[in-house]
Amino acid sequence: MFLKQNIVKRYHDNRLRLRIAALTIAGILFVCLPINLYFLYTNVMEKGNARYEDMVYRTIEIENEVRRVEYVSKIDRDFLRASTARNETIQIYDRTEPKYVEYVNPETVKNPATMLEKKFASFVINILAGIFKPELKERGLSTYTDPNNKYQYAVLNYKFEHNNHKVSVKVIRNVTSVVIKPIKGFMYSLYISLLWYIIIGSIVGYVAVSITFRPLGRALDNGFREIEETNYEARFTITGKYGKEITSVKLKINEILEKMNEIVEKNIESIQDVSHEVNTHLTSIKQSVDVIRLYGNNNPKILEDRLSSIDTNIIRMSSIMSTILDLAKLNQGSIKADIKTYSVRELVEGFINHYRKVYPDFVFITKYNLVDSNLDIDRDHFFLALKPIIENAVKYSSERSKCILIAVSSNWEPNDIRIAVRNRGDYIPPEEIPHIFERHYRGKSNAKQGSGLGLTITKKVMDLYDGNIEVTSSPVGLTTFILIFQRKPKSLEDSGI
Known part of the structure; x- marks a missing residue:
């Protein structure tokens, strides 16, 4: 054995x-x-x-x-x-x-x-x-x-x-x-020759591998040693000294290191997001616990308010953790797309009917002007992109306006589908619009609570599908977010997703 x-x-x-x-x-x-x-x-x-x-x-x-x-x-x-x-x-x-x-x-x-x-x-x-x-x-x-x-x-x-x-x-x-x-x-001569060929071939193979791969091994050892010494910040130097094959290996290793570094940085960002949001809500929960200890036992109203606050913070923490997890998966490309052809009308109606139950005080009006309603997309990705837009429309609507309009239209040229979500509420200044899709960005006049990651997720999904987002906001508070989807995204066809 x-x-x-x-x-x-x-x-x-x-x-x-x-x-x-x-x-x-x-x-x-x-x-x-x-x-x-x-x-x-x-x-x-x-x-x-x-x-x-x-x-x-x-x-x-x-x-x-x-x-x-x-x-x-x-x-x-x-x-x-x-x-x-x-x-x-x-x-x-x-x-x-x-x-x-x-x-x-x-x-x-x-x-x-x-x-x-x-x-x-x-x-x-x-x-x-x-x-x-x-x-x-x-x-x-x-x-x-x-x-x-x-x-x-x-x-x-x-x-x-x-x-x-x-x-x-x-x-x-x-x-x-x-x-x-x-x-x-x-x-007879063939047998002798074959034996000779085997001996010569074995010697040539051994020597060829040693001669060919010794420079590669030496180059890789030196490169990895330098990378380890610089805390994985250094990269292989591409000189072409050892030929195009070894140069190609070095380039591929550099690409892998860059991708790994990008994933590590995004994981660090995700950890920072978690730390930031969890600390904020834990602080609020700690304050509620302190108030209960001081006054709650003798005051049922204060006890109920503080317990309600704790419950709210826990719900928000759960929602934020889910949002951060979705963003981390999108950043790392670990969400496996299940691309199918869907009717946009059916997708939007199914999604909006859910939010009609979640927000019964709001009126959701849908309008359709579709030449062709078919769209190649992953259903979960579609909902992931539209969810922050709808939730922000609800969150930032004024008290007197409980109506949200969802207008869906399509064109042959360009071959896209547009989903416009309009509400009346907080005004977004033009200088803030380019920044609202950045992580944790909050407008100067924004006093509402949130993770600041929702629109970042929307932007990531739209980038994945070669889409675009247009935003307009008027001083009277009429704000419109338009999601522009390509019917057949080229990037997904090229990547084989």
């Missing part, structure tokens, strides 16, 4: 080296194997041509012997025995007499081929015979497979005339070895 774990560990530790070694071996084989196959092909062709020339020489010898002894019938068998090669057959036919002479060399083949080798040789010879068919026909050559022993034979036909006799000579030769011997030699 320990040995197996050790082997697995070493494999994981050297996976990169093994991959580079494998790629090196594959590259060498890719280059060398075609060359070796070409040499094999030339070797087979050379042996085949040598065998053909030997057979042609045999026919010439026979022709000369026939001319010497005058007739086919006078050919000495000792001559045929001396002229034929191992496992070769000679057939001589005088078509004029007629006279037929055949001699089969009784010597068997050295190193008989296996059945697999015979089949492979037949396959190769048949392919070559098909490729060079015209040339073979011109030379009087043909091939066949013996059905008994499965060897492949070449047949050379040769004809000549002597003393008005027409003589044909047929030389039949086993050519299986023409293919088998070179292939055996090729396979």
